[in-house]
Amino acid sequence: MNRLEDQLTDAAEEARRQVTHVEARPASSVRSRMYRHRVLTGAAVAAGVFGLLGATAIVAKTDLTTAAAAPDSATAATATTVNAGETSSPATVAPVEESNPSGLRFNPDPANDDEERWSWVYTVTRIRDPESLPVVEGMDMQGHPVPLSGIREKLLTVQATVPAIRDAMALQSGLGEWSEHAFLLLGDGSDTMVYIGWNELESTDPISAEVWKEFNTTGVETLVITLPDLDTMSSVSERGGVRFLSNVTGHTADYVAETPSILATVRFFQLSDTYGALPIEATPEQMDTIAAEVFEALALERDDSDKAPTVTTTTVVESVDGPVSISDAEFEAAAGPYQQIIPGTAFLWAERDVSGFGTLSLLSGRQQFDGFDRAHACMFLAHDDPKPNASAECYLTEGEAYGFGLAMSGDGCDESGFYRMRFAGWGLEGIPSVHITLADGTEIVIPVENDVALGAWATDQGIDRIELVNATPEQKAAAAREFVLPAVACPVGAPGS
Amino acid sequence: MVVAQEEPAVTAAPFRLDFASFYQRELKPVIGLAFVLSGSRSGAEDLAQDAFLKAYKQWETVGAYDNPGAWVRRVVSNGSVSGFRRRKAEAKALARIGGSGFTVPDMSPDAVATWAAVRKLPKRQAQVIALRYYDRSSIADIARILEMSENTVKTHLQRAKQTLEAQLDEGGDHA
Numbered sequence: 001m002n003r004l005e006d007q008l009t010d011a012a013e014e015a016r017r018q019v020t021h022v023e024a025r026p027a028s029s030v031r032s033r034m035y036r037h038r039v040l041t042g043a044a045v046a047a048g049v050f051g052l053l054g055a056t057a058i059v060a061k062t063d064l065t066t067a068a069a070a071p072d073s074a075t076a077a078t079a080t081t082v083n084a085g086e087t088s089s090p091a092t093v094a095p096v097e098e099s100n101p102s103g104l105r106f107n108p109d110p111a112n113d114d115e116e117r118w119s120w121v122y123t124v125t126r127i128r129d130p131e132s133l134p135v136v137e138g139m140d141m142q143g144h145p146v147p148l149s150g151i152r153e154k155l156l157t158v159q160a161t162v163p164a165i166r167d168a169m170a171l172q173s174g175l176g177e178w179s180e181h182a183f184l185l186l187g188d189g190s191d192t193m194v195y196i197g198w199n200e201l202e203s204t205d206p207i208s209a210e211v212w213k214e215f216n217t218t219g220v221e222t223l224v225i226t227l228p229d230l231d232t233m234s235s236v237s238e239r240g241g242v243r244f245l246s247n248v249t250g251h252t253a254d255y256v257a258e259t260p261s262i263l264a265t266v267r268f269f270q271l272s273d274t275y276g277a278l279p280i281e282a283t284p285e286q287m288d289t290i291a292a293e294v295f296e297a298l299a300l301e302r303d304d305s306d307k308a309p310t311v312t313t314t315t316v317v318e319s320v321d322g323p324v325s326i327s328d329a330e331f332e333a334a335a336g337p338y339q340q341i342i343p344g345t346a347f348l349w350a351e352r353d354v355s356g357f358g359t360l361s362l363l364s365g366r367q368q369f370d371g372f373d374r375a376h377a378c379m380f381l382a383h384d385d386p387k388p389n390a391s392a393e394c395y396l397t398e399g400e401a402y403g404f405g406l407a408m409s410g411d412g413c414d415e416s417g418f419y420r421m422r423f424a425g426w427g428l429e430g431i432p433s434v435h436i437t438l439a440d441g442t443e444i445v446i447p448v449e450n451d452v453a454l455g456a457w458a459t460d461q462g463i464d465r466i467e468l469v470n471a472t473p474e475q476k477a478a479a480a481r482e483f484v485l486p487a488v489a490c491p492v493g494a495p496g497s
Numbered sequence: 498m499v500v501a502q503e504e505p506a507v508t509a510a511p512f513r514l515d516f517a518s519f520y521q522r523e524l525k526p527v528i529g530l531a532f533v534l535s536g537s538r539s540g541a542e543d544l545a546q547d548a549f550l551k552a553y554k555q556w557e558t559v560g561a562y563d564n565p566g567a568w569v570r571r572v573v574s575n576g577s578v579s580g581f582r583r584r585k586a587e588a589k590a591l592a593r594i595g596g597s598g599f600t601v602p603d604m605s606p607d608a609v610a611t612w613a614a615v616r617k618l619p620k621r622q623a624q625v626i627a628l629r630y631y632d633r634s635s636i637a638d639i640a641r642i643l644e645m646s647e648n649t650v651k652t653h654l655q656r657a658k659q660t661l662e663a664q665l666d667e668g669g670d671h672a
Contacts, residue, residue, distance in 0.1 A: 004658060004661055004662045007607065007611050007665060008626065008630040009630060010607065010611075011533075011604075011607070011608040011611035011612055012533070012630040012631045012633075014605060015529055015532060015533045015608065016529055016631070018532060018604065019526070019528055019529040019532065
């Protein structure tokens with residue numbers, strides 16, 4: 001054991017030297033990154049399914065007004081996410097056992113009762129009608145509501161076209177960073193559970209796709225419910241570029257439809273305290289039929305474009321009153337200030353606002369990222385924007401401590417005929433304001449404070465130019481070189497056009 | 498043409514010197530902790546930044562803890578052992594910078610093998626080893642960080658060492 005002690009001590013010392021090296025690197029470089037604020041619902045299953053991927057514990061709340069209208073409202077309950085207390089303060093993490101006396105529990109390996117494998121426990125929200133699924137709102141760390149409604153669209157579609165699902169009870173649904181899922185209990189009295197999972201493979205990012213596939217076959221250790229192992233599945237058919245596979249055993253049955261960008265899963269198992277412990281009551285023929293109908297309802301299509309498939313996005317900005325129509329006043333109200341800055345350190349983010357837009361998040365640091373040779377990743381995650389085909393661009397000047405970002409929501413005008421645009425610029429030292437001139441000559445002035453400019457507006461006009469007032473020649477050159485101005489215009493006849 | 502009223506300009510939060518100090522003090526060890534647990538330099542940076550961002554966002558709560566460092570270590574420990582998440586973040590980052598990574602001095606093969614073996618341990622065991630040896634945390638501190646009893650920490654530590662000894666011996670034999 002002494003040898004091991006020495007080995008660990010030496011390895012730790014070497015690791016510490018690695019970190020020391022970071023500080024010794026030149027201070028002239030910068031690394032910035034932009035993140036979409038990670039959103040996980042209270043439906044802990046998604047995170048469990050994908051290996052604690054989000055690792056962000058968000059206590060979800062159920063819209064009790066909506067839930068109360070549901071047939072089974074008496075049992076509607078608040079979904080609670082518990083992830084080993086990672087990001088929740090002790091006050092927000094409910095004791096697992098006490099909070100969930102009757103919730104589903106999944107353990108892939110009953111012989112291994114390691115506490116980690118029991119971390120994902122959730123209270124079942126019993127809503128019979130997917131349409132009355134509550135508007136489950138995640139809450140970000142500041143307590144702002146985060147609407148999450150993507151799976152609802154799919155459930156409605158599936159429910160409308162798949163007879164077996166029509167009578168099923170949706171027990172849980174949710175949205176993860178790269179996934180959506182729903183758990184349903186078939187309404188035939190068989191206690192057969194159906195899990196519908198929807199996972200983005202990110203066709204625009206082959207590395208990620210490979211990661212996904214690798215993960216599907218090897219990333220089992222931390223999973224509560226694992227994704228199907230594609231290598232062990234039988235290829236059933238291929239239609240229109242969509243590969244269908246299945247693996248049916250007595251206790252679990254997986255059906256997968258794989259496109260270059262989507263992995264859709266329909267999994268059957270028997271309702272039980274332990275996942276996979278009981279034989280499935282549904283017959284293979286029933287399951288074959290249901291899976292095929294679900295895939296058909298989801299209208300999977302091969303997608304070779306570099307756009308995120310619209311089916312993967314949360315396409316509707318939901319509120320209790322239905323889709324949000326953005327007017328001047330509403331937009332102003334929705335897009336309240338929610339940025340925070342530490343001067344010099346420059347943590348900065350823009351939360352998603354109540355209308356569902358505002359996914360820009362920016363974490364820019366000059367001090368903390370000193371030590372990198374070049375400007376690093378800059379992440380406007382356009383494909384994660386709740387609007388389909390959202391575009392967002394981020395520009396970062398190499399080796400310089402400033403950059404610009406521009407995001408445009410959706411694939412066109414919303415119902416009010418507006419595009420919603422956001423601008424973020426940072427490192428704008430010495431620049432009092434940023435002037436954005438729209439196609440019709442309208443000028444939007446965004447003041448710069450603490451070297452940062454953030455602005456949002458709704459318009460039906462494209463951007464003609466962006467001007468940095470009093471910019472240095474280098475800054476001007478960077479802006480001119482790096483901005484690709486989107487040509488946007490609302491279609492003729494669209495409201496507001 | 499309609500232009501909605503402009504969003505109010507940036508509203509600066511009260512400058513929290515205490516957070517800045519905390520950040521400066523804890524950044525390096527936290528990155529290191531993420532590094533040994535994730536095995537990825539850029540992934541470790543991401544994980545550490547995530548953890549600090551989360552801490553900052555709820556600094557009123559976290560900052561009031563007796564030991565905010567324990568909180569941020571718990572966040573980064575939990576995040577680091579999720580191999581998928583790290584790889585995903587790293588893949589995204591690399592894809593956007595053209596695949597170039599960072600040039601850092603390599604650790605010795607023994608150190609690399611040791612940490613690789615640690616990362617293969619069950620999550621809690623790996624965390625306990627990293628906190629104990631890399632972070633030099635006491636048993637009591639580890640218990641606070643991971644929110645478990647000291648006896649549980651000792652159990653994880655003991656099991657981890659047994660496994661590591663067998664693995665590393667096996668590796669040495671093969672070598």
